[in-house]
Amino acid sequence: GDSVTQMEGPVTLSEEAFLTINCTYTATGYPSLFWYVQYPGEGLQLLLKATKADDKGSNKGFEATYRKETTSFHLEKGSVQVSDSAVYFCALSNTGGFKTIFGAGTRLFVKA
Amino acid sequence: DADVTQTPRNRITKTGKRIMLECSQTKGHDRMYWYRQDPGLGLRLIYYSFDVKDINKGEISDGYSVSRQAQAKFSLSLESAIPNQTALYFCATSDSRGRDEKLFFGSGTQLSVL
Numbered sequence: 115g116d117s118v119t120q121m122e123g124p125v126t127l128s129e130e131a132f133l134t135i136n137c138t139y140t141a142t143g144y145p146s147l148f149w150y151v152q153y154p155g156e157g158l159q160l161l162l163k164a165t166k167a168d169d170k171g172s173n174k175g176f177e178a179t180y181r182k183e184t185t186s187f188h189l190e191k192g193s194v195q196v197s198d199s200a201v202y203f204c205a206l207s208n209t210g211g212f213k214t215i216f217g218a219g220t221r222l223f224v225k226a
Numbered sequence: 227d228a229d230v231t232q233t234p235r236n237r238i239t240k241t242g243k244r245i246m247l248e249c250s251q252t253k254g255h256d257r258m259y260w261y262r263q264d265p266g267l268g269l270r271l272i273y274y275s276f277d278v279k280d281i282n283k284g285e286i287s288d289g290y291s292v293s294r295q296a297q298a299k300f301s302l303s304l305e306s307a308i309p310n311q312t313a314l315y316f317c318a319t320s321d322s323r324g325r326d327e328k329l330f331f332g333s334g335t336q337l338s339v340l
Contacts, residue, residue, distance in 0.1 A: 157316055159330075207327040217268050
């Protein structure tokens with residue numbers, strides 16, 4: 115079945131460092147890919163998405179490119195801030211949107 | 227006010243007790259979902275509903291039941307709670323009419339079963 119694998123955390127970075135969180139997926143067909151973010155004490159919220167190969171999703175300085183050849187959707191940010199500290203979830207949706215499959219989540223700590 | 231509201235935010239209960247978690251939404255979405263979050267396992271789908279008359283099991287429905295009382299309300303019940311149901315539970319919604327697969331989440335209910 116469909117699945118999402120993302121790098122284990124926690125990831126600890128200093129402010130202004132470069133961030134990469136790896137995500138790979140297994141799916142039939144052409145899934146849509148997502149990154150959701152969960153701030154402390156809150157529910158998940160969509161950070162960015164891409165719906166077809168080579169699309170780049172971007173939001174709040176974060177970017178991810180849908181790479182079908184490597185089945186990957188890695189999250190990147192050029193300069194992280196303390197306020198980016200959160201748990202990041204990679205996810206896919208492959209069946210008309212009614213079943214979103216999530217990775218295990220990667221916790222990011224950013225130190226001032 | 228939050229678009230997707232879950233109650234209670236926290237609940238401690240004992241093994242064998244029946245418990246209900248409630249979710250209401252003001253987004254006008256037709257689809258609603260219940261997920262549970264466990265450390266290292268991400269979110270797993272318990273039940274989902276496309277509309278009031280349509281309820282479907284997710285990947286981990288055993289020990290749970292749901293009720294879609296109205297388009298805006300979707301409750302999750304644990305008939306006889308057990309300790310391994312201790313988790314963070316999320317309700318989510320989506321809108322099929324806009325062909326947008328984006329999920330909107332509530333703030334979660336932390337459930338502890340002793």
